[in-house]
């Protein structure tokens with residue numbers, strides 16, 4: 461049992477308990493349905509990838525799940541709790557962590573200082589920014605840094621990190637708040653092949669103990685990490701299934717993959 465991040469042997473076995481569910485989730489902007497009656501059911505410990513063409517509604521769906529955007533209709537459920545409209549902060553406190561595509565780390569702070577800000581976020585950002593900081597990581601910060609490959613750069617300023625390290629720092633900041641569900645927007649975008657590999661392994665390691673939803677365009681990456689894919693098209697769910705089921709689905713091929721298969725897209 462890893463007490464620090466609440467990872468146990470049984471947690472690492474994917475199960476069929478649904479932890480995140482949406483019911484006819486819809487948001488309209490000036491009458492345009494960016495997300496349209498989406499019914500999603502994600503199991504505890506699952507690593508789910510959401511794919512779809514530009515403008516399909518993927519990011520907006522994550523915005524709805526984390527409370528950044530309020531739905532026009534429909535509901536979001538976390539296990540047996542309806543979290544629709546409870547607000548972004550309350551949803552975060554309920555265990556949903558979101559990492560955006562553009563890192564929002566404090567560039568002039570060290571990696572450790574960024575982790576300290578993140579792990580104390582519940583106490584309020586300003587109290588936190590001006591509070592005294594230990595030069596040593598707590599057990600949780602050390603564990604999160606080890607998990608994301610940042611142990612050797614804890615003392616380095618964020619501005620000196622590579623693109624991949626910045627992305628991992630942002631993920632580490634999300635992890636340090638101990639989320640049960642992690643929402644990620646294109647975590648491997650702009651990464652080198654080696655960084656992409658490391659990110660794939662990181663996500664595979666996180667799944668099981670966490671439920672992970674990832675938006676991704678890089679199909680080689682998708683095939684590597686994913687057991688179940690949700691395909692979005694024009695705000696709605698077009699198909700769900702394994703990579704091989706998806707690449708054989710004629711509607712998906714026509715709407716998104718074109719004549720390419722997932723391995724070539």
Ligand SMILES: Nc1ncnc2c1ncn2[C@@H]1O[C@H](COP(=O)(O)OP(=O)(O)OP(=O)(O)O)[C@@H](O)[C@H]1O
Nearest residue numbers: 489493494495512513514515516517518519520521
């Ligand atoms: N706040 C908003 N106001 C108006 N329209 C919006 C808003 N947010 C998103 N949209 C529209 O909703 C649609 C879905 O956008 P979204 O960003 O969710 O797509 P996406 O699948 O994530 O695309 P990409 O892969 O390019 O990021 C787009 O047509 C977008 O212009």
